[in-house]
Amino acid sequence: MSVDFFLTQTLNGLSFGGLLFLLASGFTLVFGLMRIVNLAHGAFYLVGGYIGFTTLLVTGNFWLAALVGAVAVAVLGTFVERVLLRPIRGQDMPEVLLTIGVAFVLGDLSLAIWGGDPVQLPIPGYLSGGVDLGVVSYPRFRIFVAVLGVAVGVALWFLQHRTRVGAIVRAGVDDREMIAALGVNIRLVFTGVFLFGAFLAGLSGVIGGTFLSLVPGADIEILLFALVVVILGGLGSLPGAAIGSALVGLIDSFARALVPELSFFTLFAPMAIVLVLRPHGLLGRR
Amino acid sequence: MRRLTSMSLTAKVKLILLAAAIVAGVALPYVLSPFLVSVVSLALVFGLFAMSIDLLAGFAGLVSVGHAGILATAAYGVGYVATHGGGYVAQILAGLGVGLVASIVFALMAMRTSRVYFLLITLAQGMIVWGLSIRLYSITGAENGLRDILRPSAVSAYWKYYYLCLAVLFVCGGLMWVIVRSPFGYGLRGLRDSEERVRMLGYNTTLHKFYAFVLSGFFASISGVLFVYQNEYISPAAAEFLVSGTGVLMVVLGGVGTLVGPVIGAFIITLIENELSAYVERWPTVLGAVFIITILFAPNGLVGGLSRLWRRWTGPRGRGEPETATAEEAAETEPAGRSAPSHQISTGGGK
Numbered sequence: 304m305s306v307d308f309f310l311t312q313t314l315n316g317l318s319f320g321g322l323l324f325l326l327a328s329g330f331t332l333v334f335g336l337m338r339i340v341n342l343a344h345g346a347f348y349l350v351g352g353y354i355g356f357t358t359l360l361v362t363g364n365f366w367l368a369a370l371v372g373a374v375a376v377a378v379l380g381t382f383v384e385r386v387l388l389r390p391i392r393g394q395d396m397p398e399v400l401l402t403i404g405v406a407f408v409l410g411d412l413s414l415a416i417w418g419g420d421p422v423q424l425p426i427p428g429y430l431s432g433g434v435d436l437g438v439v440s441y442p443r444f445r446i447f448v449a450v451l452g453v454a455v456g457v458a459l460w461f462l463q464h465r466t467r468v469g470a471i472v473r474a475g476v477d478d479r480e481m482i483a484a485l486g487v488n489i490r491l492v493f494t495g496v497f498l499f500g501a502f503l504a505g506l507s508g509v510i511g512g513t514f515l516s517l518v519p520g521a522d523i524e525i526l527l528f529a530l531v532v533v534i535l536g537g538l539g540s541l542p543g544a545a546i547g548s549a550l551v552g553l554i555d556s557f558a559r560a561l562v563p564e565l566s567f568f569t570l571f572a573p574m575a576i577v578l579v580l581r582p583h584g585l586l587g588r589r
Numbered sequence: 590m591r592r593l594t595s596m597s598l599t600a601k602v603k604l605i606l607l608a609a610a611i612v613a614g615v616a617l618p619y620v621l622s623p624f625l626v627s628v629v630s631l632a633l634v635f636g637l638f639a640m641s642i643d644l645l646a647g648f649a650g651l652v653s654v655g656h657a658g659i660l661a662t663a664a665y666g667v668g669y670v671a672t673h674g675g676g677y678v679a680q681i682l683a684g685l686g687v688g689l690v691a692s693i694v695f696a697l698m699a700m701r702t703s704r705v706y707f708l709l710i711t712l713a714q715g716m717i718v719w720g721l722s723i724r725l726y727s728i729t730g731a732e733n734g735l736r737d738i739l740r741p742s743a744v745s746a747y748w749k750y751y752y753l754c755l756a757v758l759f760v761c762g763g764l765m766w767v768i769v770r771s772p773f774g775y776g777l778r779g780l781r782d783s784e785e786r787v788r789m790l791g792y793n794t795t796l797h798k799f800y801a802f803v804l805s806g807f808f809a810s811i812s813g814v815l816f817v818y819q820n821e822y823i824s825p826a827a828a829e830f831l832v833s834g835t836g837v838l839m840v841v842l843g844g845v846g847t848l849v850g851p852v853i854g855a856f857i858i859t860l861i862e863n864e865l866s867a868y869v870e871r872w873p874t875v876l877g878a879v880f881i882i883t884i885l886f887a888p889n890g891l892v893g894g895l896s897r898l899w900r901r902w903t904g905p906r907g908r909g910e911p912e913t914a915t916a917e918e919a920a921e922t923e924p925a926g927r928s929a930p931s932h933q934i935s936t937g938g939g940k
Contacts, residue, residue, distance in 0.1 A: 340705045342712070390885055395705050396652060397884050400841060403654065403834050404880030411873035523830045527716040530709050538706065564727070567720020574713060575698050582701035 307439040312556050318445035318514075320552025321452025325507035326525065327532040327544045328459055329500030335476050335539030336496050338395050339388065342402040344504050345526025346409035351376040351505025352512035352521075353417045356424055365427040373506035379409075380501025384494055406522065414519045421516035424509065448510060455503075456545050463541065472496060476539070528555070531570050535577050537587020546585060598903055614755050618748040625864075626751050627819075632859035633754040634815045637761055639839035639851035641808035646837070647846025648769050649801045650781030651699075651707050654833045655715025659695070659806045661828035662718055663688030663813030668735035668823045669728060677741045684814040685807070691718070692806020700799045703784060712830070719828035734824030738817055754815055758852070761808055765848055768804065777801055831873060838880050844890030853891060 330344045341347075355372030359365060383405055391397045426444045433440035463469035474482045475492055483489040508517070515521065532551050536543025550573065558569035577585060596604070618626050638660055646652045666687035670680045699710045722729045729735065739745070744753045768774050776797055779787040788794045817823045826832075839858050843850025858879075862872060887894055 334705075338705075340709060387881060387885070396708075397888065399705055399708060400652070400837065401881055401884045403837070404877040404884070407831070407834065407873045407877030407880065409877075411871050411877065415871060415874075523716065527713060527720075530713045530716075534709060534713060538709070564725050565721070566724060567717050568725075570713075571717050574710075575694075578698045578701070578710065583706065 308560070310436065310439055311441065312560050313553065314441050314445060314449070316553035316556035317549065318449040318452075318552070319556055320548040320550075321449040322507055322511050322515075323528055323532050323552055324452040324545055324548035325455055325503055325510065327529045327536075327548055328455065328541060329503035330529050331533050331536075331539055331541060331544045332459075332472075333497055333500040334533075335541075336472055337493050338393075339497070340395070340399040340402070340538075341497075341500065342399060342526065343383065343405040343409060344500070344529060345522040345524075346406045346413075347376045347380060347501050347504035348508040348511065348525050349517060349522035350379065350409055350413055350508065352424070352508030352517040353413050353422075354505070355509030356417070356422050356512060356517060359424055365424070368424070369506055369509040372509040373502045376505025376508070377498045377502040380504075381494060381498050383501075384497040388497075406526075410519065410522050413522075417517075419519055421518040422512070423514075423516055424512040426513050442514075444513060448514075451510065452548065456541070459541060527567075527570075531574055533584070534574055535584060537581075537584025539588070540584070540586040543584055543586035599899070602899075611759075618751055623747050627747050628860060628863045629856075630747070630751045630754045630819055631816075631863070632856045633751075633758045633852075634812050634819055635836070635839065635855040635859050636852035637758050637815065638809060638812040639836050639843070639855045640762060640765055640848055641805045641812060642836050643840045643845065643848055643851045644765055644769070644808065645801055645805045646840055647848070648774060648781060649777040649798060651703060651798065651801070652837065653711040653802075653805070654708055654830070654837055655695070655711035655713070655718075656805075656809050656836055657828050657830070657832035658715035658718030659688055659691050659809040660813035660816060660832070661722060661823070661825075662691040663810035664817035664823045664827055665722065665729055665735070667814055667817045668738045671738040672735050680738075681814055684817070685810050688810025688813055689803070689807055692803050692810065695806065696799045696802035700795050700802060703780075703798075712833070715828065715833045716830060719825060719830070722825040722828045729825070732825065734822060736822050738821050738823065740818045740821065744818075750819065754819070757811065757815060761811060762848065762852070765808065769848065773797075773800070831876075834880075835876060838876060838883070840890075842879065842883050842887075842890055844892035844894070844896075847890070847892040847896075850890050850892035 326344065326348055330341060333339055333341055351372040353372075354375045355368040358371040359368035362368065383402075387401060387405065388398055391401065430444045430447055432443055434443050434446060461469075463473060471482065471487055471492055475487075475489060479489060511525065515525075528551055532544055532547035534547075535550055536545070536547030551570065554569055554573060555566065558566045562569065581587070617629060621629070638656065642653060642656050663684040667680045667684035670683040675683065695711065695714045698714065699707050702710060723731055725731070740750060744750045769777070776787065776792060779790075779792070780794055780797060780801075784794050787797075816827065835858060839854035840851045841854070842857065843852065843854030858876070861875075866872060883890070889897065
């Protein structure tokens with residue numbers, strides 16, 4: 304393995320990890336507070352990416368596209384939470400099965416609207432091109448994605464541990480009844496967290512749409528990566544999602560380069576090892 | 590005759606329905622067109638597949654959304670040997686063998702978890718099989734799949750194959766019926782209702798779940814072998830999440846924990862898909878909508894809902910017989926436990 308190969312694959316892995324963290328952090332936050340496993344999260348990603356793509360075609364502004372994609376999915380998420388999930392609140396299995404139905408519908412409707420051909424979003428001018436790293440030149444945008452992942456992680460940590468909203472959410476994770484009894488409108492908090500998770504999914508769709516194609520089936524594929532991230536890191540744990548994202552990103556990028564035929568399968572071994580040693584993930588709690 | 594008269598009304602009705610199903614099953618090829626008979630064969634295959642999911646979901650409370658991975662593994666096992674010139678015995682043994690190995694590996698990974706954790710792990714497992722099926726060109730043929738996996742000549746005619754599927758479904762269904770009424774099966778229900786309590790009683794719950802998963806995986810492998818010969822073709826589409834999800838939908842639609850319900854669910858879904866596909870434009874949307882509507886409005890499924898109505902209608906008489914009461918209680922009514930498996934249960938936030 305030459306130095307430039309190693310460096311390129313490491314950066315690929317870290318930037319993919321950054322994207323995975325954007326996606327998995329929302330997934331894990333929703334689970335942590337509401338105990339809802341949202342299997343429509345991958346579909347949220349795809350729909351966000353497609354809406355961003357259309358916005359970009361119309362307006363030509365990438366950041367507006369990212370905002371519109373994320374907000375549109377947040378609205379969609381609010382609908383799913385308020386209308387579909389509320390009647391079965393607290394029943395974890397019906398909730399997760401219902402989100403499978405939502406994933407089917409959204410995946411198929413986006414095929415109906417945007418067609419089956421893969422699309423990719425163009426990168427804004429000043430973030431395109433490469434950065435010279437001495438041994439190798441690396442795409443500037445991919446570095447931006449890795450940095451964005453870290454920035455969102457730090458922001459989420461700050462939000463959770465240093466603000467009032469974060470304190471309410473953490474209290475809700477520990478004891479829902481108690482925090483409701485203290486006069487907090489926990490339903491509103493639920494909706495807010497679900498909305499926020501959907502927002503992050505929509506945003507990551509637009510970001511991911513620049514270097515991964517948006518295509519029918521990409522929703523389930525990215526969901527698999529997010530699942531492996533949270534299975535490794537531990538469902539509901541934000542630091543776990545960070546570790547899991549970096550691990551999965553690195554494993555996947557090296558596997559794609561070294562053993563392309565087995566690239567999915569390489570996720571299997573770390574998952575098996577972690578599950579045998581710690582069934583609830585590296586940082587998960589029961 | 591005396592035994593018959595001593596049976597409860599519910600048991601008699603069940604027996605009559607079973608007899609009617611057998612008569613209808615045998616008569617079918619004489620009545621329907623060859624195309625429809627093939628569709629029904631496929632429905633039988635998916636009926637077995639859905640039953641294997643229900644064995645885990647309805648009785649052990651472990652919902653697998655990766656079972657298509659096992660079905661596809663078995664199907665690829667048959668296909669690989671067939672395309673490399675192996676005989677039928679070798680094909681079938683290879684299919685069941687790799688299906689069983691996959692089940693054992695999956696079970697080892699998932700057996701220490703339950704509920705949503707179990708569901709997530711099985712989802713990832715199923716997706717990894719799908720990933721292999723589209724990437725591992727040398728074995729699976731990737732997107733092209735494996736073609737010309739011909740049925741054994743003894744069952745190559747469409748109606749003969751139909752009877753084979755029917756017979757296999759009855760035998761496997763009978764076996765599952767025995768399993769869920771055995772002490773092992775009651776142990777599984779204990780797991781579903783309260784794993785803690787079963788563990789306190791001295792059971793090795795992890796091992797229990799392992800056996801249940803492997804049994805379920807074995808039945809799913811049988812359905813995979815039937816599936817590949819039915820189509821004489823296997824492609825990555827068989828391992829898709831959509832297939833696993835549809836299997837779970839068949840279970841939920843028919844009634845979780847009823848074994849018969851999933852077969853009915855499989856019939857409804859397969860018949861609609863193949864018969865109305867010309868009219869139904871967006872099939873996955875329909876599936877997803879049926880999924881959402883079932884969970885919101887008919888959480889007990891068709892069989893669960895109907896048998897509740899029936900019990901209300903027959904009143905205390907149906908409940909009076911202890912034998913049927915236990916069987917039915919176990920199969921169709923709400924377990925009171927917090928950690929019970931399905932949407933039949935209204936509690937269980939799972940903290």
